Amino acid sequence: MVSGTxxxxxxxxxxxxxLWNATTKxxxxxxxxxxxxxxxxxxxxxxxxxxxxxxxxxxTPGKKDFSFIKERVDELDEENFVYKYTAIEGGPxxxxxxxxxxxxxxxxxxxxxxxxRWTCNYExxxxxxxxxxxxxxxxEDSFGMLKKVEQYLQSNPNLYC
Numbered sequence: 001m002v003s004g005t006x007x008x009x010x011x012x013x014x015x016x017x018x019l020w021n022a023t024t025k026x027x028x029x030x031x032x033x034x035x036x037x038x039x040x041x042x043x044x045x046x047x048x049x050x051x052x053x054x055x056x057x058x059x060t061p062g063k064k065d066f067s068f069i070k071e072r073v074d075e076l077d078e079e080n081f082v083y084k085y086t087a088i089e090g091g092p093x094x095x096x097x098x099x100x101x102x103x104x105x106x107x108x109x110x111x112x113x114x115x116x117r118w119t120c121n122y123e124x125x126x127x128x129x130x131x132x133x134x135x136x137x138x139x140e141d142s143f144g145m146l147k148k149v150e151q152y153l154q155s156n157p158n159l160y161c
Contacts, residue, residue, distance in 0.1 A: 001098065001126050007119040008139045010146055014153045016081045016106040016114035021160035022153060024076070024083050024104070028055070034152050035145065036060070051076055054088065066091050074101070081106035081114075096131075099123045116146060 012019060022030045028042040040058045047053030053073045059066060069091030075084035087093055087100040100122045107115040124130060153159065 002124045002128070002130055003122070004124075004130050005119060005121050006135050006139065007117065008142060009115060009117045010143060011109070011113060012106075012116050012146060012150050013113040014150050015112070016108045018153055018160045019106055019114060019116065019149065020078070020081050020083075023149060025049070026160070031057070034149060038145075045070070047073070049073070049076075056090075066095070069093075071102075081108075094125075096124060096128050097122050098125050118142060 028044060032039045032041055038060055040060055043056045043058070045054045045056050049055075051073050054070055055073070056068055056070045058068050061067065067090070069087055070089040071085045072088050073083075073085050075082060077083075083104045085102050087097075087102075091097075091100075093100065100120055102121075103117075103119045105117045107117065109115060122130075
């Protein structure tokens, strides 16, 4: 079993509040709409979306080597734009990872837009080594998705204000 951390940080030309509203508060509607090639749906299974809630992200067949991932909301700090969650079922859990916890933080910039920080703390299953190529691919995919979100919100300036 190996513990590790993967993180990335990107400048986004959209205000933190709009990015937060779209990707955190309204993720169940926003993600399948903007990424139909990735998400078939996002379902709230437990709770009201706040701390302790459980969401299931259903993945488009053939897109990944899994069909869904369930996440539990651990922290939702709307004032500081910090969202922490834990993968609790599906995805790479049980195949390569024994645990995965995430933190997304949006930091407003004086120049406009924000800095989006994403951190994942994980533990692999016994005998499984971290795959650096896969970690790089995940970062690249995350960057691509973030840029698509940025483009969508810039093209729709009145949404998620």
